[in-house]
Amino acid sequence: MTGRTPPLGDTTGLWQAVLAAAAGRCQCRGTCGRSHAKxxxxxxxxxxxxxxxxxxxxxxxxxPAEPDGLLLPAHRAAALPKQQLAAWCPACHDATRRTAAKARQAAADLAGPDALF
Structure with a gap:
């Protein structure tokens, strides 16, 4: 994939619309753990x-633009409208997804186990 050639399966033009809205640049603003201050x-x-x-x-x-949205199952993420999507480079996407998963796990651990028995 070079230039603005869409990935296979992008028959709706959604990927191209998201990339155009992002001006072809990753939209991460530090949720990956890097400040991108420079x-x-x-x-x-x-x-x-x-x-x-x-x-x-x-x-x-x-x-998905929101970090929690990156944890959605693929079929739910694929159904999101263009306004709820962002362009991500693989490094920022993966790091943000890991951070969101850790935060979700920490919240579950604080809630404690269900007292079933």
Whole structure:
């Protein structure tokens, strides 16, 4: 995938609409754990660009904008409207998803086990 060639299965143009709204740049603003301070608080990764030396071109993802949304099952995430999606580079997407999963697990641990017996 180079330029704005959509991924397979994007027959609705949703991915292209999300990328256009993001101007082809990752929309992470630090939920991944990095401040992105050198780049005005937003991840500098652009679609088709290179994240770091020695890696191939980056393909941005269209995924839920809210960190908790990244934990949705795939069929529910795929049904979200364009307004609830954001462009994510794989590194920020994965890091934000891990952080959200840890936060959800910590909240479940604080709630304690159900007293069934």
């Amino acid at each position: 780049d005005g608080g937003r991840c500098p990764t652009v679609h088709g660009g290179y994240a770091r030396h020695g890696t191939g071109p980056v393909s941005l993802l269209a995924a």
